[in-house]
Amino acid sequence: MRFRRRVSLLLLPVLSAGVALTACGDSGGKNTTFTPASAAPIVAVAGCENGWTNPTDLSAGRKPARCAANAPAPDPLPTKTKIVITAATPKAEFIAPIRWAIDKGEFAKENLDVELRQVPAADGLNLLAQGQTDVMVGSPDGAFFNAVNQGFGIRWVMGNFSAPAASRTGVWARDVDGRPATFADLKGKTFASVLGSGSPVMYPIVQQAEKAGLAFSDLKFKTLPAADLVTALQNGGIDAAWVLDPLWIQLVGKPGLTYLGGQPPGEPLGGVLFGPNVLGDKRAAGVAFTRAVVRTINTAFAGDYKSDPTFVDDLAKVVELPASQLTATPSLTTDWEIRSGTSTRLQDAMIKSGALSYKAPLDESKVVDRSFYEAAVGHKA
Missing domain, CATH: 3.40.190.10 (Periplasmic binding protein-like II)
Structure with a gap:
């Protein structure tokens, strides 16, 4: 059986x-x-x-x-x-x-x-x-x-x-003025996730925001379907996103995008x-x-x-x-x-x-x- x-x-x-x-x-x-x-x-x-x-x-x-x-x-x-x-x-x-x-x-x-x-x-x-x-x-x-x-x-x-260390699940952002983005650049910018504001990924997002001197309220947070998230990030519809497995594979090596970090290790x-x-x-x-x-x-x-x-x-x-x-x-x-x-x-x-x-x-x-x-x-x- x-x-x-x-x-x-x-x-x-x-x-x-x-x-x-x-x-x-x-x-x-x-x-x-x-x-x-x-x-x-x-x-x-x-x-x-x-x-x-x-x-x-x-x-x-x-x-x-x-x-x-x-x-x-x-x-x-x-x-x-x-x-x-x-x-x-x-x-x-x-x-x-x-x-x-x-x-x-x-x-x-x-x-x-x-x-x-x-x-x-x-x-x-x-x-x-x-x-x-x-x-x-x-x-x-x-x-x-x-x-x-x-x-x-x-x-x-x-x-x-x-x-795992090789994973790039986490925050991806559009570069700013031809340079790699930092989390501080996201103040007042649109940040999207497949998951809502009650998701555990809020922890690493808030953690990274505070390290950059920002509060969660400084982000224009929104949810998007998985099918739309990567496209919106690539075409400028959003400024940053929390990108899950295996969607981040599509972003590796793409010009104009920077990986800012993910889940706390271990x-x-x-x-x-x-x-x-x-x-x-x-x-x-x-x-x-x-x-x-x-x-x-x-x-x-x-x-x-x-x-x-x-x-x-x-x-x-x-x-x-x-x-x-x-x-x-x-x-x-x-x-x-x-x-x-x-x-x-x-x-x-x-x-x-x-x-x-x-x-x-x-x-x-x-x-x-x-x-x-x-x-x-x-x-x-």
Whole structure:
């Protein structure tokens, strides 16, 4: 049996398409008191001696945590447990470890029955917060932080990747008066992104703006469809843009354009969110899910996974993308950990962009839960 059959790529009907979450049932998902996974005894895990790094290490040269291949070993749940995941874009490289784990039976080794459904991001967050699904693959965006602030029991539990050094995902700007642009040149200029003002990319955008002596309000920010972004930048319809994979490939070497920088090195800005089901009664299943993802990363995505043409061909089938599209950009630096302070820096940027309904960042303990991957690799916090 092919595990890929568990992936449903039809858009599902949901109760609400709005970003504002609505309560349903007795609790409406508003269970914000959870028992940490570390409350269960944590034992050393063979092969995962280097499976944890200090979250306060923000150095650009930090190597991501790694276990040996095929570690941590499966520890099947006594009863088969269903886990429903949603993702807005299942056909994407950043979700590859999860789709690979489904296809290759890594979740089945943990006695998990995992179903992946394609759901728009705002709807997926609504379903997660209300306990109608268990896991969401995405990012801690403005809708996520606003939901946590409203009291909904959801947490950011795993990172996904940091951009490789060769990547040019990030800010591209039109040159000014025949010279390479700087971020300071963007004051009063039009800055576009496929993603809105509540996206995690606000963090590096605001960070670069402030280093140049600007505020976010100094930019004329707008959103554009991916199909229009590169064209608008090249023909002068916009002055700068945050350009995603693989669109930046079209800009490399083009005269009149300058790359100004991207995601902070070694700092994942997305990953996996757990809802009240997994943070509560299904916590053991959450650890098992995390263990399978970590094992998949260590076995298949630990290094330059695109250097093997056979692997790329198989990966292309799993994520349903052309192999040529995968090889057009460097391998992602997969990283399941969450850096200390990232959630605060994300919120600070989104407050400045006007995406959050509150004025001071929530404490990290209210939005991040590292205990699942710490339990999976045997690290005692």
